[in-house]
Amino acid sequence: xxxxxxxxxxxxxxxxxxxxxxxxxxxxxxxxxxxxxxxxxxxxxxxxxxxxxxxxxxxxxxxxxxxxxxxxxxxxxxxxxxxxxxxxxxxxxxxxxxxxxxxxxxxxxxxxxxxxxxxxxxxxxxxxxxxxxxxxxxxxxxxxxxxxxxxxxxxxxxxxxxxxxxxxxxxxxxxxxxxxxxxxxxxxxxxxxxxxxxxxxxxxxxxxxxxxxxxxxxxxxxxxxxxxxxxxxxxxxxxxxxxxxxxxxxxxxxxxxxxxxxxxxxxxxxxxxxxxxxxxxxxxxxxxxxxxxxxxxxxxxxxxxxxxxxxxxxxxxxxxxxxxxxxxxxxxxxxxxxxxxxxxxxxxxxxxxxxxxxxxxxxxxxxxxxxxxxxxxxxxxxxxxxxxxxxxxxxxxxxxxxxxxxxxxxxxxxxxxxxxxxxxxxxxxxxxxxxxxxxxxxxxxxxxxxxxxxxxxx
Numbered sequence: 001x002x003x004x005x006x007x008x009x010x011x012x013x014x015x016x017x018x019x020x021x022x023x024x025x026x027x028x029x030x031x032x033x034x035x036x037x038x039x040x041x042x043x044x045x046x047x048x049x050x051x052x053x054x055x056x057x058x059x060x061x062x063x064x065x066x067x068x069x070x071x072x073x074x075x076x077x078x079x080x081x082x083x084x085x086x087x088x089x090x091x092x093x094x095x096x097x098x099x100x101x102x103x104x105x106x107x108x109x110x111x112x113x114x115x116x117x118x119x120x121x122x123x124x125x126x127x128x129x130x131x132x133x134x135x136x137x138x139x140x141x142x143x144x145x146x147x148x149x150x151x152x153x154x155x156x157x158x159x160x161x162x163x164x165x166x167x168x169x170x171x172x173x174x175x176x177x178x179x180x181x182x183x184x185x186x187x188x189x190x191x192x193x194x195x196x197x198x199x200x201x202x203x204x205x206x207x208x209x210x211x212x213x214x215x216x217x218x219x220x221x222x223x224x225x226x227x228x229x230x231x232x233x234x235x236x237x238x239x240x241x242x243x244x245x246x247x248x249x250x251x252x253x254x255x256x257x258x259x260x261x262x263x264x265x266x267x268x269x270x271x272x273x274x275x276x277x278x279x280x281x282x283x284x285x286x287x288x289x290x291x292x293x294x295x296x297x298x299x300x301x302x303x304x305x306x307x308x309x310x311x312x313x314x315x316x317x318x319x320x321x322x323x324x325x326x327x328x329x330x331x332x333x334x335x336x337x338x339x340x341x342x343x344x345x346x347x348x349x350x351x352x353x354x355x356x357x358x359x360x361x362x363x364x365x366x367x368x369x370x371x372x373x374x375x376x377x378x379x380x381x382x383x384x385x386x387x388x389x390x391x392x393x394x395x396x397x398x399x400x401x402x403x404x405x406x407x408x409x410x411x412x413x414x415x416x417x418x419x420x421x422x423x424x425x426x427x428x429x430x431x432x433x434x435x436x437x438x439x440x441x442x443x444x445x446x447x448x449x450x451x452x453x454x455x456x457x458x
């Protein structure tokens with residue numbers, strides 16, 4: 001079989017789902033059985049659950065960025081860029097490379113795992129003035145920004161400015177928001193001890209969420225435990241509240257309160273990648289509607305999984321239930337999709353995805369955590385051991401495991417450091433500057449581009 005006739009498998013996205021799919025394909029496919037290509041803006045897999053610990057400086061950025069080029073044995077071709085459109089009929093993926101060149105990549109089989117982007121709403125000033133917590137750059141940038149607020153407050157002789165710079169608002173009472181508020185509060189609490197001119201009592205953290213409960217997936221008892229831990233640390237938790245508008249120096253809550261602040265961190269959920277909207281296919285709450293085998297109905301050779309696909313959750317036994325957008329599902333879906341792609345190639349029977357949720361872990365920093373592994377409720381050090389043990393074991397490479405464990409040990413022994421790395425330039429960067437959600441094409445633009453390139457629809 002030569003390279004001309006060899007089937008082309010294109011995987012979009014290097015998150016948990018995409019990388020596990022690629023690695024499985026590499027292990028199980030013969031070298032001459034198919035060509036595998038991966039489209040990703042960055043040649044690393046980001047371990048998202050540990051981003052709050054990067055923002056707080058407990059972990060270094062490179063410790064959770066797992067290189068895809070480290071091993072020489074992998075044979076997948078990597079295209080450095082992002083998929084901005086897919087023509088399912090012509091079997092063409094439109095890619096914007098990191099040099100802004102737009103190319104058409106043909107495929108025989110495509111695995112769509114583009115992940116998700118931060119969910120925003122039509123709130124005045126939100127995208128212009130809020131920070132996100134979805135990328136490695138955002139986590140590093142937020143750390144610089146938070147430390148700079150202490151520097152600027154210390155340098156200011158204006159009491160109002162000083163108070164505003166020492167107030168921080170986090171929106172989103174899910175895992176990302178709760179862990180972000182908890183980890184960064186620990187950072188500022190430790191750092192302010194090095195600023196003798198600053199009153200530690202001026203530092204105020206606000207965690208708000210429109211939902212009536214904090215992390216409802218944990219259950220009432222653990223949710224209340226987490227809330228009590230945060231309040232004991234001085235974090236003001238407001239539920240049933242969101243943002244009415246955001247400005248450069250203040251945030252207005254929906255209950256009428258106006259909080260003077262220069263730091264608004266938005267972690268109020270995620271939505272499927274805008275790439276899904278370019279397909280013109282059926283969706284379920286924005287996620288691509290797929291079968292239990294993660295196939296797109298009516299389109300041969302198209303698979304979708306992870307945050308961007310509404311994969312039926314057969315383990316729940318409830319009609320209409322779909323898998324939540326979590327890492328444990330994405331990794332297992334990636335492996336199952338790889339098996340189903342190989343089965344399709346070889347004319348074998350595909351298998352449905354079934355996985356029972358193993359539980360949830362929430363690391364609040366220090367000795368504080370709440371966890372619910374296999375339905376068992378844990379708090380404090382046992383919960384912390386489970387949370388960090390789970391994250392450590394889920395890291396894909398031994399290099400990453402060594403780096404993370406070393407960082408944890410060093411932080412436990414030496415404490416936090418408060419060095420700004422220089423990510424914060426004079427020109428501020430906010431939510432709208434990191435995720436490039438305006439780069440995607442419409443379905444009509446995709447078709448026009450493909451037809452303009454002389455690629456016929458079958």
